[in-house]
Amino acid sequence: MFGTLQDNREVEKITIKDGNCEVSILTLGAIIQSFKYKLSDGSVREIISGSDYLDSYVDDSTYKGQIVAPFANRIRNATFSMKNETYKLERNNGKNNLHSGSANTGYDVWNVLFKTPNGVVLNTSTKHLGGGFPGNIGITVKYTLSNNTLSINYTMSADRDCVINPTNHVYFNLNGENSDAREQSIMIDADRYTRTDEDLIPLSVDPVNEDYDFRTMRRIRDRRDGIYDTCYELNSGRAAILRGDDLEMTVTTDRPCIQLYTGEFFDSRKARGNGGAFAALALETSSHIDPMNCDRIEEVLLKHGEIFRSITSYSLKEIKK
Numbered sequence: 001m002f003g004t005l006q007d008n009r010e011v012e013k014i015t016i017k018d019g020n021c022e023v024s025i026l027t028l029g030a031i032i033q034s035f036k037y038k039l040s041d042g043s044v045r046e047i048i049s050g051s052d053y054l055d056s057y058v059d060d061s062t063y064k065g066q067i068v069a070p071f072a073n074r075i076r077n078a079t080f081s082m083k084n085e086t087y088k089l090e091r092n093n094g095k096n097n098l099h100s101g102s103a104n105t106g107y108d109v110w111n112v113l114f115k116t117p118n119g120v121v122l123n124t125s126t127k128h129l130g131g132g133f134p135g136n137i138g139i140t141v142k143y144t145l146s147n148n149t150l151s152i153n154y155t156m157s158a159d160r161d162c163v164i165n166p167t168n169h170v171y172f173n174l175n176g177e178n179s180d181a182r183e184q185s186i187m188i189d190a191d192r193y194t195r196t197d198e199d200l201i202p203l204s205v206d207p208v209n210e211d212y213d214f215r216t217m218r219r220i221r222d223r224r225d226g227i228y229d230t231c232y233e234l235n236s237g238r239a240a241i242l243r244g245d246d247l248e249m250t251v252t253t254d255r256p257c258i259q260l261y262t263g264e265f266f267d268s269r270k271a272r273g274n275g276g277a278f279a280a281l282a283l284e285t286s287s288h289i290d291p292m293n294c295d296r297i298e299e300v301l302l303k304h305g306e307i308f309r310s311i312t313s314y315s316l317k318e319i320k321k
Contacts, residue, residue: 002026002033003054009109011054018118018145021316028057029106030122030141031065032170035150037247037316047247047316049171049271049280059107062171062266066106068099069156069166070126070137071300073231073259073289076201080292082134082301083161089132094199099169103131105139106169119144128160135162135302149315156308163300164308165287167255171263171280174244177272181281182226182262187241188214190232190258194289202289205233217243220262226278229261231289240283246319253285253312256299285312 002013011028022044024034035048050065051057060066078089078097090101099106103126110122123140126133135158142153154166173181193212195203208215211223212230220226239258240251251258261282271279291299302308 002028005054005058005109011109012112014112014115014120016115016118016120016143016145019148021145021148021150023143023145023150025120025122025143026057026065027110027112027122028054029065029108030067030110030124031057031106032143032168033065035170037148039246040318045176045247046272047172047174047176047249049173049177049266051271056271062271063099063104063106063169064271065170066104066168067139067141067166068169068284069105069139069164070103070133070135071097071100071163071165072167072169072284072286073165074098074200076290076293078132080163080297082163082292082297087132087134096199096201097132100133101131103133110141113140118146133162135160137162137164137302139166147315148317149313151311151313154308154310156302157306158302158304160304162302163292163297164302165291165300166310167259167284167286168312169282169284171266171282172242172249173280174242174247174249177279180221180278182221182278183219184281185217185219185243186214186260187217188232188258188260189235189238189240190215191235192233194231194233196289200229200289202294205288208232214240214260217241220281226262227264229259229264231257231259231286233257233288239285242283243319248317248319250315251283251285251312252315254310255285255287255312257286257288259284259286259289
């Protein structure tokens with residue numbers, strides 16, 4: 001057991017292993033709490049920002065490691081229309097909705113359906129009009145470790161038409177804790193990115209300019225001082241490659257976009273290490289930002305009777321020097 005919530009619900013920690021990797025998952029939020037990699041010199045490195053204390057995950061405004069659902073990222077004015085009906089959501093990010101507000105499954109205690117030495121399956125559900133979102137939505141997530149790759153399989157269904165956009169909000173730093181995540185290098189396979197206003201609400205999807213171009217590997221901090229909270233429209237399923245001093249991680253996905261957030265407002269007081277802002281970065285695979293208000297609702301529409309399935313994987317390898 002990892003800990004007990006104030007309402008006496010117990011939170012379990014499940015650890016899965018394969019190859020050089022060991023990953024721990026909490027039943028709270030289906031959170032990735034730890035992701036360790038054993039290097040060739042025998043040392044073991046923690047490559048994500050997490051916490052060893054349950055209180056750090058309760059009402060966590062940084063969403064670290066959570067399965068965020070039913071809807072990740074921002075929704076303009078916390079409202080959208082679907083089939084001539086308007087849905088009003090919670091305004092939890094200024095006048096907008098961020099990461100589903102109180103309906104976010106990242107704050108649920110999930111059920112463990114089954115587990116193996118290298119995998120675990122969990123599920124939870126949302127209620128119709130919880131946080132303002134339509135649909136009683138069931139979500140199942142399967143974590144699997146194989147060949148130094150962590151795969152996350154999402155399955156969702158609902159009792160009526162609804163909108164869904166799940167992601168995992170894990171924060172990575174391949175150089176380990178107490179280092180600046182912007183010193184890592186990254187390649188993002190994207191010709192276009194979402195230009196946003198000061199509230200990070202979409203204005204347009206534009207070709208990448210010099211500041212936002214990661215189509216070839218470069219150090220994150222080389223431009224804009226490494227400050228990004230940016231959605232990229234992917235060219236292919238090989239979404240991104242993140243490279244540290246001696247580790248490299250390839251992110252693959254069937255989602256159309258990836259959000260690079262370099263942790264400018266990351267609160268490390270609720271995490272291991274003392275890195276503060278920029279201690280780790282998120283690579284959130286997802287839809288475009290606010291598709292319902294940008295004529296892209298079909299990208300996130302889950303119809304009654306249909307099943308949504310998606311997979312995102314993180315593959316690690318050591319860089320030989």
